[in-house]
Amino acid sequence: MEETRIAVIAIVVEDREQVNTMNEILHDYGKYIIGRMGIPYPKREISLISIAIDAPNDIISSLCGKLGNLNGLTVKAAYSKV
Numbered sequence: 001m002e003e004t005r006i007a008v009i010a011i012v013v014e015d016r017e018q019v020n021t022m023n024e025i026l027h028d029y030g031k032y033i034i035g036r037m038g039i040p041y042p043k044r045e046i047s048l049i050s051i052a053i054d055a056p057n058d059i060i061s062s063l064c065g066k067l068g069n070l071n072g073l074t075v076k077a078a079y080s081k082v
Contacts, residue, residue, distance in 0.1 A: 002056050006034075006080035009064060011049040015072020019047075022070060026051065029063050 013019060026033065032055035039048045053060060060077060068075040 004032075004054050004056055005060065006082065007053050007055075007060050007077050009051040009053060009060070009067070009075060009077045011051070011067060012074040013047040013049065013072065014045075014074070015070075016047075018070045018072045022067060022073065025063070025066050025070075029053070029055070029059065032059055032063075 011022070013022070026036070032053050034052040034054055036052070037050050041048060053063070055063075060079075064075050064077050067073055
């Protein structure tokens with residue numbers, strides 16, 4: 001079995017037009033996703049999303065890359081040391 005890492009991916013959505021594409025990408029990685037939390041912030045017209053994931057490092061990097069390539073999304077990952 002391939003070694004996996006636990007990470008949290010933070011997504012700031014500034015362009016709501018990208019939400020459907022973002023959700024399709026997240027669906028493709030669904031078997032690795034532990035949980036997800038979304039917080040709309042109407043005052044600033046953005047949404048904040050956190051994704052908890054348990055996956056091989058290359059999968060996490062691939063997911064972050066695909067999401068980060070969408071205009072209007074800012075994506076960062078924080079990895080667990082365990």
